[in-house]
Amino acid sequence: MITDYKEIQHSALELDEKQRAELAKKLIDSLDQQIDDDIEQAWIDEVKQRKAEIKSGKVAAISGQEVHKAAREFLKK
Template identity: 80%
Template sequence: MITDFKEIQDSALELDEKHRAELAKKLINSLEKSMDEDIEQAWIDEIKRRKAEIKSGKVASVSGQEVHKAARELLKK
């Protein structure tokens, strides 16, 4: 079994395009599983922070309709 990173890398780069793409997909998917958990927790934390800001009166909520109107105005400039 190949355990040296450089050997693995060199072997992977010798693969044909189809197999390199398949390997790349599998490697990315293996990373996304742990990243998904981190991203999910980050969103939960962000939601809690925003909710607290609204409840405290620090910020006011804005309707989606108002946001879209403002965005359209910005795009016209």
């Protein structure tokens, strides 16, 4: 079994694109195993609030394309 970081890195980089992507996903998922219940609930509450605001007409949803356009314009300034 390979235990040296450099050897693991070298071996991983020799994998084909699909295998590297799968490995990357598994590594990232392994970092996200500890879910803070308070943070998780805060996000659920935020989503519910935003959904209610959109349904009530208090705010209007805009497309991702519009957001990206506005962000690009903002960054040009």
